[in-house]
Amino acid sequence: MLILFLKAAFLIPVTLLPILDPFGNVPVFANLARHMSRDAETRLARQVALNCWFMLLGAMFIGSHVLMFFGISLPIVRIGGGILVAATGWRLLHDEGQNAIRAEVATNQDEVWSEEDFKMRSFYPISFPLTVGPGSIAASITLGANTPTRIVDWVISFGSAALGVALTALVIYLCYRYANRFVALLGSLGTMVLLRLSAFILMCIGIEILWHGIVDLLHEAGVAIG
Numbered sequence: 001m002l003i004l005f006l007k008a009a010f011l012i013p014v015t016l017l018p019i020l021d022p023f024g025n026v027p028v029f030a031n032l033a034r035h036m037s038r039d040a041e042t043r044l045a046r047q048v049a050l051n052c053w054f055m056l057l058g059a060m061f062i063g064s065h066v067l068m069f070f071g072i073s074l075p076i077v078r079i080g081g082g083i084l085v086a087a088t089g090w091r092l093l094h095d096e097g098q099n100a101i102r103a104e105v106a107t108n109q110d111e112v113w114s115e116e117d118f119k120m121r122s123f124y125p126i127s128f129p130l131t132v133g134p135g136s137i138a139a140s141i142t143l144g145a146n147t148p149t150r151i152v153d154w155v156i157s158f159g160s161a162a163l164g165v166a167l168t169a170l171v172i173y174l175c176y177r178y179a180n181r182f183v184a185l186l187g188s189l190g191t192m193v194l195l196r197l198s199a200f201i202l203m204c205i206g207i208e209i210l211w212h213g214i215v216d217l218l219h220e221a222g223v224a225i226g
Contacts (some may be wrong), residue, residue, distance in 0.1 A: 012164025022175040030179040049173035051127035060144030078213030081134020086206025093197035
């Protein structure tokens with residue numbers, strides 16, 4: 001039982017981390033938090049990791065039920081999420097002014113932020129969709145699709161899932177906590193190149209998610225794609 005518990009726990013980070021790619025988002029996080037103090041940056045990284053923990057665990061255990069309740073299929077989630085991710089990548093790629101978080105961070109000090117404001121600013125766009133996007137949400141829903149019905153099995157399943165998602169969130173926290181140190185090693189030019197490259201890859205990921213959603217939707221409609 002313990003071996004099965006640990007296997008289930010470690011299966012989650014192995015599955016989700018390549019999709020989440022927190023290391024690839026390091027320059028984006030550092031750019032969004034570049035005006036913050038060290039303490040505020042640490043706090044932001046911790047809050048983002050906590051947000052991701054809740055979203056991933058929630059997607060595993062209630063995601064499929066929520067989609068079923070509203071009559072939303074996974075292809076629709078992929079299409080909507082793909083558009084959102086691609087739009088975020090496009091905005092970061094062209095650096096069109098300051099988005100809401102960057103503008104407010106640049107003009108406000110961390111001390112005047114309320115706890116509620118800090119949580120809201122940490123959620124969009126860092127937690128969602130930059131870190132936890134439609135791909136990781138769909139993967140989480142898939143991992144939790146076969147939730148056992150017996151109470152004992154459900155408790156064990158929930159415990160292993162909580163541990164696995166906690167390990168995933170820990171990796172996210174460490175990547176973002178030391179984002180500026182990593183960026184400092186790259187220098188201004190290296191950071192700009194990596195940021196633009198990450199933004200371009202993010203936009204491509206969004207387009208790929210969108211395309212897979214369209215293909216799945218066409219398959220559901222009985223349209224063959226050659």
